[in-house]
Amino acid sequence: MLQPLRILFRPKWMVSRSSGSYVSRMRHLNKIKEEDEACRAALQSGNIFLYHKLAPLLRRTDSGIYQLPALQTKDVEEILEKLGEDKEMVKESILINCTEQNEAQFSFDVGAIEQAAVEELCRGTFVDLRKAFFLLRGSEAPLVARGQALLRWHQTNGFCSSTGQPTQRNQSGSQRVCHSSGITYYPKMSPVVIVLLSDGKRCLLGRQSTFPRGMYSALAGFCDIGETMEEALRREIAEEVGLEVESIQYSGSQHWPFPQSSFMVACHATVNPDKTHVSVDKVELEDARWFSLEEVQEALTIKAPPRNNKGEPTVFWVPPSYAIANRLIQEWANQQHLKS
Ligand SMILES: NC(=O)C1=CN([C@@H]2O[C@H](COP(=O)(O)OP(=O)(O)OC[C@H]3O[C@@H](n4cnc5c(N)ncnc54)[C@H](O)[C@@H]3O)[C@@H](O)[C@H]2O)C=CC1
Ligand SMILES: [Mg+2]
Structure with missing residues (x-):
């Protein structure tokens, strides 16, 4: 696939x-x-x-x-x-x-x-x-x-999880060793898939309740242990919005430091245009919906969203350019533009 x-x-x-x-x-x-x-x-x-x-x-x-x-x-x-x-x-x-x-x-x-x-x-x-x-x-x-x-990573890996003994770093800090158990620890990233789903005309974006108001992003999820990236992507889409993915295309990757180190693998994916009904998992997401090219193009132009008197953004906007979600959205908009 x-x-x-x-x-x-x-x-x-x-x-x-x-x-x-x-x-x-x-x-x-x-x-x-x-x-x-x-x-x-x-x-x-x-x-x-x-x-x-x-x-x-x-x-x-x-x-x-x-x-x-x-x-x-x-x-x-x-x-x-x-x-x-x-x-x-x-x-x-x-x-x-x-x-x-x-x-x-x-x-x-x-x-x-x-x-x-x-x-x-x-x-x-x-x-x-x-x-x-x-x-x-x-x-x-x-x-x-x-x-x-x-x-x-160094501040939170000072002790061996097997023996409870202090671990010692090498000079560069590329690893820590427990001399009691002989275990070597290396800095870790958690793999996450992030996907921009398209039905051919629209793209699907979602928001968590913790996102700043009005901001929608590509859907993301941590890979379970033993899963391939494709499996994680299909599962996350099925879990979060109740849709079945038809095809996947790799786009790029990014180290994401928030809240801990994640390794973001970014993909485009498609669904059958006749099967686009979204059923949102309200535990994971506050909302998810399809957006048109015009809506997305408008959102991509917003650098700092206008705010109400409580300081909350008042329009639909997307993550800033340093986030790989922005790149996926930009790529999708460029491709749609070329198609039209
Ligand atoms: N750089 C970018 O453009 C974007 C980055 N992200 C990042 O992607 C990450 C994953 O997105 P979510 O939708 O929150 O994931 P998610 O859909 O997998 O839900 C998070 C839940 O997964 C569980 N989980 C499983 N493994 C985990 C692990 N290794 N670390 C933490 N929680 C784990 C926890 O119960 C957690 O509450 C977030 O850290 C977020 O910051 C999300 C959107 C855009
Ligand atoms: Mg998620």
Whole structure:
């Protein structure tokens, strides 16, 4: 039932980078991930992104743009010393990635230190991750999400679930080991399917009661253990809206940090145009309904929905562009437009 993989959007990495530099960068990254000594050396010349209780530090430029300040290790050591902390704490930084210039990028949570004092020294503000997603541009949003996801994982996996003994991390933070049981733990993502269902003319969008008012999104659901992605997709659609899927086409994927790390697999799917009656599972969804191309096109133009005097949005709108749901909706609208 899964259609042959067809890339609807060409990601930037497919266009711009020569394979030579990409290969050497990935090999360098893998070395510092696996070898403690290489990672310690990389930290000396690397970039560090600060978080306070998982909220990333952002800096507003004079032109009003928000950026993710990349601090040098010596800067962070200086900040720690100024605030009466042990500068060796910087070694707890977690490797996130590396730049095109092979500079390692780390995340470090200063949650044990007074927030305002760090903000003053860094000339920045710690911002909730959801807000940071709105404020940052381009590749900074996935980077900051990845850094936070890794910090969160370390903060919540300090003990072995078999022996109850403390686990020890390697230098990069790519794993934790319980030396008592020999179990190695790796950072985890939960697989989720997200699907834009079409009957050929309309697309189906739903909303949970916790969504901001007026916002509808593509339907999503966690994969059960042992399921294929296609099985999870068919089951979720059957459970949530009582429809039977006819065909599936893969679109793309995204790491989603809210509320915990999910691996979103995004697909388009179709139903028989004669079998479109929606029966909503009211436990999961507040509402789900079919939307026309015109309605969707209008919603895609809304960047900030108008609000009533209680601050609630007053129109139908869809998730912002950083969410993969938006991309699915955009792709569907483009394809419908080409058909008409
Ligand atoms: N990036 C994007 O564009 C979008 C992302 N999402 C994300 O997709 C995720 C799944 O969507 P839902 O409709 O809420 O899923 P869902 O339809 O599977 O319902 C959630 C329920 O599934 C159960 N569940 C099973 N495995 C779980 C696990 N590993 N973690 C948490 N709960 C689990 C829980 O009972 C939970 O209440 C959400 O975290 C949401 O944030 C949803 C829409 C758009
Ligand atoms: Mg769901």
